[in-house]
Amino acid sequence: MGLAKRKAIYVQYAQAVPLKYTIDKANCIYFIKKGKCGACKKICPTGAVDFDQKEEIVTLNVGSVILSPGFAPFDPTVFDAYQYAKLPNVVTAMEFERVLSASGPTMGHLVRASDQKEPKKIAWFQCVGSRDMNKCDNSYCSSVCCMYAIKEAVIAKEHAGKDLDCAVFFMDMRTHGKEFERFYTTAKDKHGIRFIRCRVHTINPVAGTDDLEIRYITETGELKTEIFDQIVLSVGLQIKPEIAELAKRLGIELTEGRFCKTETFEPVATSREGIFVCGVFQGPKDIPQAVIDASAAASAAGEILSEARNTLIKHKEAVTETNITGERPRIGVFVCRCGINIAGVVDVPKVAEYAKTLPYVEFTTDNLYSCSQDTQENMAQIIKKERLNRVVVAACTPKTHEPLFQETLTNAGLNKYLFEMANIRNQDSWVHKSNPELATEKAIDLVRMAVAKVALMEPLKEAELEVNQTAVVIGGGIAGMSAAKSLAKQGYETHIIEKGKCLGGQALNIFRTPKGEDIAEKLSGLVDEITKDQKIHVHLDSAITSVDGFVGNFKSTISSNGKNDVLEHGIAIIATGASAFKPSEYNYGKDPRIMTSLELDKKFMEKDPSLKKIDSAVFIQCVGSREPDRLYCSRVCCTHSIDNAIELKKINPDMNVYVLYRDIRTYGEREYLYKKARGMGIIFIRYSVDNKPEVKPEGEKIMVGVTDHILGRRLSLEADIVTLATAVIPNRDEKLANFFKVPVNDDGFFIERHAKLGPSEFATDGVFLCGLAHYPKPIDESIAQGMAAASRAVTLLARKKIHTSGTIAETMPAVCSSCGVCVSICPYSAPSFIEETARFFPGKAQINPVLCKGCGLCVASCRSGAIRLKGFDNDQIFAQIYELSKAV
Amino acid sequence: MSHHVIGSVLVVGGGIAGMQSALDLANSGYYVYLLEKSPSIGGVMSQLDKTFPTNDCAM
Amino acid sequence: MLGYIDKIREISKRLLDEGRVDMVVGFRKGSMPMMNEPSFIKNSGEVSKLVWDSNCGINLANYLTDRKEKIGVIAKGCDSRNIVTHILENKIKRDQLVIIGVPCKGMIDRRLITAMFDTEVREVNEKGDTVTVKGAGFEKKLKKSDILQDNCSKCIHRNPVLYDELAAPLVEEQKDIDRYAEVRRIEAMSPQEKWQYFEDLIAPCIRCYACRNACPLCYCPTCFVDESRPQWVGKSQDETDIRTFHFLRAYHCAGRCTDCGACERACPVGIKVRQFTSKLNKDCLDMFGWEAGVLPDQRPPLDTFKPADPGDFIK
Structure with missing residues (x-):
């Protein structure tokens, strides 16, 4: 951004993927002065510099295209x-x-x-x-x-x-x-x-x-x-001009803001079949919304390509695991130079030489880049040739590289848990640049600790689970239906559990979208499609009364009209929706002319003739939203009220229409509506929450008092109708939350896995989230999230089998005191008590390896010391500490 | 169906949205081409400091 | 107190006769003054052994751990709170118990009284609020409120929180008690002063584990101090090991301690062991609004995990 200088050969940022240097052609002496310099080529130890790389034109045949070209800051x-x-x-x-x-x-x-x-x-x-x-x-x-x-x-x-x-x-x-x-x-x-x-x-x-x-x-x-x-x-x-250009070349329609044009009921489809859109190109949005769209676009592509699934992907060959039980440890230590990243500070050969002196170490070497593909292959060869049964890599961080090295172990026939990393880069050479000698000593200490630990490592088993290929969607509103439709189109049997008498949810109560689409018409089309789909099974008047099992293997009891059915399913999508707040303020409920937004929508839908007789209409925003006991914005109401205000104005252009608001939140391209409304003469008056409008029916009219913030004066408006934009209230469902072990926030909305990166799923594996149950949102966003939840679910269902981690907790029932702290504290409900009727250790705690995530909370909380975390066992950690103590 | 369906997808742009699409598709059984103009993926999010509400480093 | 005794015996007899319990756990007179012992009455003919006075400080919840039979148990306020904790922690089932609640007026401090006299105390009697202490050549009348155990003088849960029978009408709870003045005094110390304070406090410790054994919370099959694989704590009189024992034990009691005073009562060298647990009790109250053993269906704050738990200490 021009804030600081960088060199002509650079990495975009320290964690860039791929973490490879690039030559900035516009600033490189070689390219500017035609062949002069070239020092980088001479100095690069791996010969990675190639000045002759040319632009190539590659032609790809693909089934679908997703556009996510992003934006430029203004x-x-x-x-x-x-x-x-x-x-x-x-x-x-x-x-x-x-x-x-x-x-x-x-x-x-x-x-x-x-x-x-x-x-x-x-x-x-x-x-x-x-x-x-x-x-x-x-x-x-x-x-x-x-x-x-x-x-x-x-x-x-x-x-x-x-x-x-x-x-x-x-x-x-x-x-x-x-x-x-x-x-x-x-x-x-x-x-x-x-x-x-x-x-x-x-x-x-x-x-x-x-x-x-x-x-x-x-x-x-x-x-x-x-x-x-x-x-x-x-x-x-x-949107960058070149992207608008690209859209033109692809024949894709844009909006007046140069964003990709989409329809409410197909929020990620461009005007060209097979091409989908997500991210800011679809409309200005924040990260979670972009992530939702992205998954929705993947789902949309998956829907049209489902018959060609798994045709082009590549599979790896499995290698049989060597049994090392009872063998004396034979440890190999690989010390990485990481180019000059480590070797520039740490004396790598010395560290490798030292490692040779440690107990059980049979082989040591140093590598230029341990992570490079040829080193990996070489490492697998060495493991086999030297009959190594434990491996230490002294290099960078396990966070990024452990899986890679573990894969190498697997390829060499070793259990991947017989491995330990010593981080001599991030925690050593990078932070002790100015003190190479001490850094080398520290590297030696870290390697000694890792060797001590790995000698005690044991092969760990990963449980393998079949994933039941059936899906359950709870809630038959627009989000739930979109999720179900997407799942079915991708080939999965899907059950919709709806508590009401018909599908549709809140969308049944809404007149039309801000883009002008008729909701009733679109909705009935969708309901029709759902009902006709052979793979979708709709359960009306139904509720879930119990849930057993876990990811891939849920067993839920569904009760419909007093009849109970047990359904086995691999995943669940929660789309339980929300409803409109019924206020007690503004004299609501005491006069039929004071109504909620949805009640006004009903009048529009019924083409109520009384609407034509109105001379003056007042909308009051934020009724029940953004107040201390409901401190959230209901997101949809500003746009909804403005759209309805415009509709009234269309019915009678002479009508006086007032919108009393706190902040107008017509985000994205909804802003055009706000502009249009002002252009039509709709009057917007801002009020503050500590000085709310007053609504009083007085004879023929309703008197609305409000303090105008510009004039600083109390105004009195005569109204024929008053519409209250009431809050969106989640259908708080603690029971369901408890069934699936998913959290609910103070407002009653479900809490997603990650506010930014996991908006459509829960931290509990196999449970997904969409629609108003997540947060208030308009129809297009609900549909996108429904599709996103389906996409996330498909990534799990597609695996057919899932492996759990081997690094999990295990109880030692003989020492267990049955106090139940583990059962209470585990966020994943993995611990439970052994049945009272069991022959061995009744009443003691046990841990379900499938549910355990290895977080260690129970291990740390167990007063009796009866739980161990495999791969981080006490003796292993003590061995490390003991080796560390030799350093001082 | 008469036409031949190809089990691969081209994702244009390697920002947060493009990456998420690509991951979802790859994990669902499709071959994905992820096209990015700059030398690394991550897009604008990689330039941000922290993100609300977790104050996670945007990296 | 006599009224209490009659009622306790009457209830115990009835429960045993009706077969509602297999055993009643209560107190009998000890062989030394001010040292009542726990007593396990299995047939109704023996109920006359049961007594009640201001020397029943032992926490009887300690005798309920992992019992399989039906038990009638005498419970003052603190015992009842420990029984609640026991039920929560699966040490005994609620339906195994008939809790004979005894509203408590506080226990007297044997150590304090003994220290008042140069020669051995041979006899202690009480009548109303007056305690008469006799020995060779002396007899002295003391006001009970002056010789209460420290924890009893600060107690705000004298009445049992959970009971099936009552041995006497409920008593009025003490009000406007400043329970944590002493903790605040230590909190205000500089790190050096604190260090010195705790060094001095545990200096006499001989690691006999009497405090642990008297505590109803310490029921682990293998206590961490006895564990040898791994050996968390050394077995010696090393200062670090002594500190580790006291600190770790206190943490194991965090959110569970009812301040019954059993540990202090049991300590043969008079260490104020409650100085550790009181601080954690105060923290639980300040941070989580929590008092142990009051709510029969809620686990202590350190037994639960919520993503929104206070995390300011992680930087």
Whole structure:
């Protein structure tokens, strides 16, 4: 990004995959000066430098294409008034992100660019390159900037301390994601970040300093001047011109924001058959939404290619495992140079030489790159030739490389757990660069410890499990149906368990999508497709009453109309949905003219003639959402109300339509609707949560009182109808959560495996999540998540057999005191008590190897010391500690 | 079905979305070509510092 | 106290006669003053051995571990809380027990009384709130509230939390008690002072494990100090080993300790063993709002894992 210099041969970042150097052709002397230099080629020990690599054109025949070309952060150079190009202390949020990062140019030390001074005051400007038709052509909302600005402000304060003053200048605060509203509130109340509702026009340098002066108008109309040390521009997301070009070549339709055009009911399908889209190219979005789309696109491709599954993939040959039971340990130690990464600091031959002197070590060597393919093959040969039965690799981190070396062991016929790594790179050569002698000593210590441990390692077994190929989807709403449809199209028998009398869920209550599609029509099409599909079995009026088993082998009892059936299935998808909040405020329920959004939708669907007689309509937003006891944004209501407001305006253009809101959150390209609504003369009045509107039926009319934030005056609106945009409330299902051992948050939504990277699955293997049960979301996102859950499920079902890890806990019943701490504490429900009627050790604890993840929580918690973690046994760890103690 | 279905997919772009698609497809039994313009995959997410709410390093 | 004794005997007799229990666990007079012993009554003819006075400090829950028969057990507030913990930890089943609840007015501190006199205490009698101590050539009347065990003087659970029968009407719980003044005093010390304080505290320890044996929580088949594979703790009088024993034992009791005082009572060299457990009791209360043995269906905080558990200590 130009924040710091890098060399002409570079790796993008330390953890890059592949971790390979690249030559930057535009800056390399060899390429600029036609053949001069070339030093890198001479010096490279593996001969990896090839100046003659040419661009090749490769033609691929594929069954489907997924487009995920991403976005470019908006370039604010065009904004003259912010002088981004001229003022070094005006930076983009991406640049600021690098400054905060430990791997960034300042190693995470928060300093400003001009003078390396620690800033005391930082401002963020929102909507730079978003929601703006004047200075750029991006009238959409970029969806992510509000949240990232708050995150940056909070982290900046963490780095710089409490005294740092952070101010965010915004138009509408759009924290519509899961847990975002809570984060916003904490940022405001706990971290003391200032939020100022104003779009600042100009940044002026303060003469003689590097500081920046801005002028803005506060909410009370006061004009203020303030000086900041640094200003961060929260730049939006935009599609690169070359991507728009590519789309044109592919014949794919784009939206007015140059995003890929999709339909609500097919959220990842482009206008061209067989080509799917995900990520920001589908529309501005954050990471979890991109991950959801990505899985959905994979599912969509899988649906059309299912007959060709497994035709092109390659399988590996299995090698029989040698039995080493009772053998004296024969340890091989391979010390890696990692090019000069390790050898540049540590005396690698010395370490290898030392290893020879250790007990049971029969073979040692050093490798240039232990991870290279030829070394791997060589290592397998050595293991066989030297009849090694334990292996130590002293190299980098097991986190990235252990699986690779374990595979080598497997290929050589050794159990993969007869292996240990000593990290002499990340924990040695990298951190003790300036002290090679001590680093070498440390490497010797680490190798000695690893050898001591590996000598005590035993072959561990991995349990193999068949995966039942049937799927169960709980909830027959739009998300559940989408998941079921996708699973069935990919060849899996699928059962839908719906508690109601028909399929459809909340979508039955909604009039149309913001893109103008008729929901009832699309929905009945989908229901029809589901009912006709031979592979889908719909259970209406049904509920799950018990669940036994675990991933791949669930046994659930389904009760329908008093009849119980047991269903065996390999996976489950939870799509239990949500419903609309029924408020007690605003005189709801006391007058039929005061209704919820869904009740208004019903009137639209029924073409209620009374709608034509309305002269004045008021919408009240955030009813039950974003309040202390329900601190989340319901995500859908702003768009929904605005769309309904437009519909009313269409029915009667003379109608007065008011929307009373706190922040308008028409994220992404939904923003166009907001713009359209304003253009149609719909009046938006902002209220604050501590000064809510009042609704009172008075004779013919309903009087709505609200304080206008611009005029600062109480207004009285006469309304014929008042629509309350009520919160989306999850169908909190503790019982189901308990059946599948999945967590629920304080609001009643299920908690996914990972907020960013695992949004459609649970930490519990074989259980997946989609739709409103995860978080409020519109139909397109529900469908995408339904498909995503299916995709994630298929990756598991496709394996047919699953192997559990060998590194698991095991009880020693003779020492067990039956206190049950392990049973209580295990997040995976792996421990249980041996039955009271058992002949041996009744009442003592046992651990199900299939459910155990080897986290060690039970081992650490067992007061009686009755649990061991295989592969991290006490004697193994003590042996390591003992060898370490020799170092001091 | 008359036409021949090919069991492979081309994923264009190796950011977080492209990677997730590619992984899902590969694990479901399809051959995947992952196309990326730059020398390594990871996209914009690899430039981020920490991500909400876990404050995990974006790496 | 006489009323208590009659009622205890009456209930015990009835339970044994009706066959509702195979045995009643209670107290009988000890061979030395202020040293009542646990007593196991198996037939109703022997109930007259049972006594009750201010010398019943031993925690009877300790005798319920892994019993298979039906047991009637005398339980004061702390015993009952340990019984709750025992039930949670599968040491005994609720339906095996008939709990004879005894609202408690506190136990007297034998060590404190003995220290008041130069010669041997031969006889101790109590009447109401007055305790009369006799020995060779002396007789002294003491106010019971002045000679209570430290834990009893700070007790806010004198009434049993779980019982089937009651030996007396419930008593009024002590209010406005500052239970953790002593812990706060130590918390306020500098690291050096703390170190010295605990060094001095455990200096007399001879590692007899009386504290462990008296504690109803210490029921592991093999205690970590006795384990030899691996040997967590050395067997010697090495200071590190002594420290390890006390610290680790306290942690094993975290969230489970009812402050019954059995450990301190049992210590032959008078170490204030509760200094360790009190700190952890306070932490459990502060961090998790938790008091051991009060809720019959909830496991102690350290027995559960939630991703949202306090994690500030991990940096």
